[in-house]
Amino acid sequence: MAEYIKKEETERQKEYLYKLQEINNAFYARHGRKPLANTETYGCQQNENDTERIRGMLSAAGFGFCDRAEDADLVIYNTCAVRENAEDRVYGRLGILKHIKEQRPDLIIGLCGCMVQQEHIVEKIKQVYNHVDLIFGTHALYKLPELLYEVYKEGKTVIDTESSDGAICEDIPILRDSDSKAWVSIMYGCNNFCTYCIVPYVRGRERSRQPQRILDEIKALAEKGVSEICLLGQNVNSYGKDLEENIDFADLLRMVNDVEGVRRIRFMTSHPKDFGDRLINAMAECTKVCHQLHLPFQAGSDRVLSEMNRKYTKAEYLEKIRRVKEKIPDIALSTDVMVGFPTETNEDFEDTLDVLKQVEFDTIFSFIYSRRKGTPAAKLDFVLTDEEIHKNFDRMLNVQNEISKRKNDTCVGKVYTVLVDGASKNNPEMLSGRTDSSKIVNFKGDASLAGQYVDVKITEAHTWSLNGELV
Ligand code: SAH
Ligand code: SF4
Ligand code: F3S
Numbered sequence: 001m002a003e004y005i006k007k008e009e010t011e012r013q014k015e016y017l018y019k020l021q022e023i024n025n026a027f028y029a030r031h032g033r034k035p036l037a038n039t040e041t042y043g044c045q046q047n048e049n050d051t052e053r054i055r056g057m058l059s060a061a062g063f064g065f066c067d068r069a070e071d072a073d074l075v076i077y078n079t080c081a082v083r084e085n086a087e088d089r090v091y092g093r094l095g096i097l098k099h100i101k102e103q104r105p106d107l108i109i110g111l112c113g114c115m116v117q118q119e120h121i122v123e124k125i126k127q128v129y130n131h132v133d134l135i136f137g138t139h140a141l142y143k144l145p146e147l148l149y150e151v152y153k154e155g156k157t158v159i160d161t162e163s164s165d166g167a168i169c170e171d172i173p174i175l176r177d178s179d180s181k182a183w184v185s186i187m188y189g190c191n192n193f194c195t196y197c198i199v200p201y202v203r204g205r206e207r208s209r210q211p212q213r214i215l216d217e218i219k220a221l222a223e224k225g226v227s228e229i230c231l232l233g234q235n236v237n238s239y240g241k242d243l244e245e246n247i248d249f250a251d252l253l254r255m256v257n258d259v260e261g262v263r264r265i266r267f268m269t270s271h272p273k274d275f276g277d278r279l280i281n282a283m284a285e286c287t288k289v290c291h292q293l294h295l296p297f298q299a300g301s302d303r304v305l306s307e308m309n310r311k312y313t314k315a316e317y318l319e320k321i322r323r324v325k326e327k328i329p330d331i332a333l334s335t336d337v338m339v340g341f342p343t344e345t346n347e348d349f350e351d352t353l354d355v356l357k358q359v360e361f362d363t364i365f366s367f368i369y370s371r372r373k374g375t376p377a378a379k380l381d382f383v384l385t386d387e388e389i390h391k392n393f394d395r396m397l398n399v400q401n402e403i404s405k406r407k408n409d410t411c412v413g414k415v416y417t418v419l420v421d422g423a424s425k426n427n428p429e430m431l432s433g434r435t436d437s438s439k440i441v442n443f444k445g446d447a448s449l450a451g452q453y454v455d456v457k458i459t460e461a462h463t464w465s466l467n468g469e470l471v
Contacts, residue, residue, distance in 0.1 A: 001244055002207035003167035005142060010171040016145035017061050023152055024062030027073075034064035038072035042090060043080025045232050045268065046203075047113055049183040050141055051078045054112070056173035057144050069097060074108045074148075076134075079115035081198045083370035087115055094129045101131045108151055110134035112141065116161055117202035120373060130157070137161035138203055142169035166204045170213055180419060180451035181228040182221050186214050186252065190234035192271060194298070195309045195376040196341060196369060199234055206235070208243050211252055215259065222261030225451070228419055229256065231267040237274035250282035257286035263453070264419065264436065265289045269296060269336075273311040275320055284327045291328050292438045295321070296336035300351030304344050307380070314351060321359050332362045332437030339396060340369040340389035342380035349392045356399055362407050362437065363464075364400050368393055401463050408439070408461035415457045415471055416441065422450040440465040 027035045037058045041051040054076055055065065069075045075097060080086040090111070101107045109132050115121050117137040125132055134151050136144065140160040150158045166188060176182055189204040190197075218229055231252070233239060239249040249267075256265055265288045270279070272295055283289050295317075299305055302313045324331050337352060356364070368389060371378050384392070416435040424432035424442045431445040433454070442465060443456050456468040 001242060002209070005167050005169040005171075007171075010142070010169065013142060013145045016149045017057070019149050020061035020145055020152075023149075028062075034062060035073040036066040036071060037063040037074040037076065038066050038069045039076045039078065040093070041078045042086050043078070043082065043114060045183055045230070046185065046188075046234070047078050047080060048177070049185055049232060050113065050138070052174050052176050052183070053141060053172045054078065054144060055175040059175050060173045061145060061148070069093075069100060073106065074110065076110040076112060079111060079113040081114040081118060081121075081202050081372070083367065083372075085370070087121070090115060091129075094125075094132065098129070098131050108133045108148075110136070110148070110151075112136045112138075112144075114138055114198070114202040117163065118198070118374070119161075122159065122161055126157070126159075133157055135159045135161060137163070139164050139166035142172050164204065166207065168207055168209060170209075176226075178226075178421070178451075179224075180226060181230070181421075182226045183230050183232050184214060184217055184221070185209070185232045186236065186249075187233040187239050191238065192235060192311075193309060193376075195307065195380075196338070196372065198372040198375060201374060203234065206238055206242060208239050208241070210243065211240075211245065211247055211255060214252065215255055218256055218259050218262065222259055225261075227261065227263040227453075229262055229265050231256065231265070233267075234269060235271040235274065236267050237270050237279065248278065250278040253279070253282045253286055253289060257288050262288055266292060266438070268294045270294065272297060272317050272320060277323065280324055280327050283324075290436045290438065291330050292332045292334075292436065293324060294334045294336075297355055298336060298338050299341060299344070299348070300353070300355040301344070301348035302351075304341055304348050304351075307343055307377070308341060309376075314355060318355065318358060330437070332439070333359060334363040334365070334438075335359075335361050336365045336367065337396065338367050338369050339393045340382070340384060342369070342377055342382050344369075345383050346388070346392070349396075353396060353399055356396065356403065360403050360407065361400070362439070363404060366393065366396060366400070405461065405463045408463065408466055411439070411458045411466055412461050413458065415455050416468075417453050418443075418456045418468075419453055420445070420449045420451065423447060441468050442466070443468045443470060445470050 041047050079090050116135050147158050187208040189206045190200045191206045193200050236249050240247040297317050300314050418433035418441045420433040424430040430442045432442050441456050455471045457471045458466045458468045460467040
């Protein structure tokens, strides 16, 4: 069973919140404003959810928030280690922050998350980016008040990246991004050790939260008017395996489905090896569970899947998809795919294309393999050149774009219920929201509709989104 952070420890962190408040009150007295924090998130929904907790703690400590590091008194980057480009973006930002800090030495710079849970990265930051004041790993998130207080008091770099399987901390304040949708972590960590992946090393072993705590969180959200819940875990199908209660993810889904006020339930991510009929049935029977499934297949070739330690074959994957489609005919499907895994040949890649063509996903998230230090695949050799890998990647996108567009075309003329997120990112004059199947719909409407469910008739289909008008 997962360990929980003790009450005394969370109380101790609260004491530090009060101490930070005193410091921030003094700041207010000097400057006539609150100190401002700028937070940026790199990485997955788990990290987004962690950033909401960071902002919760900072807000409780008396910080206000700003969108640009240039205006901030405190910057915290919540980093991701899954691919090299995620890490490079952070290094790029740290270079810019160095200049800002030269002009404003009082600026405090903090780095946290998956990237700094790796020793070699912390060494590099200490050597090359010594303007960073605070480094804390994924397991130390709840200690932010204490660590930040030390930075202010000691005026020297504070580092807490102890590796552990991370006891679960339930009592962290949270400041959520949305009033209508919420991420709810149901478990942390991963036991799967796919050979390319760094996540198990930086997030520790699987720990499930107790069902009652999850339900209490969701009930409280629903009472505040949050109606869409996304249950989060690296592999939600493993939920409950480490609990004393005899409960699995399908059971949990049914319990969440019974919470009054919740209207839509989503979840991610499912691992194909553990995905089966129990969950498919729960999805089909729970009226609030969206008809949407994200089921990463990564690669189509059985040989590559085995090298990846994914524990299923192409045929098994396709069979599971067939069963979902049979039970839930209007299911919207998405997946993660990787191109250029070491040892992958052009012939292997044809199998990946074949899965895309057979399944016809609505959307895919596609990645070029990135070597991660310390993972087993890092020792394997490449068969394909960089150029061949990029060519395959482009070919894959072309195949998928055609499928996505064709599927979106079938939506034209139909009416969908959309939960309005707010102004569209690309065009502030339009509203943007999502259907039950998680398709993005842009349409004209009043900003006051944000957070509401409205019916939209689709007038035009693009590859990545739909346009429509209110009915
Ligand atoms: N736990 C989830 C996703 C974790 S990371 C799952 O198992 O599906 C999200 C995606 O990043 C993965 O699905 C994979 O496609 C991709 N990814 C992970 N490690 C990678 C690497 N080293 N290089 C490129 N993509 C990677
Ligand atoms: Fe990484 Fe595999 Fe775990 Fe997903 S299931 S987080 S890809 S090791
Ligand atoms: Fe990245 Fe960590 Fe998520 S490595 S993908 S932020 S779990």
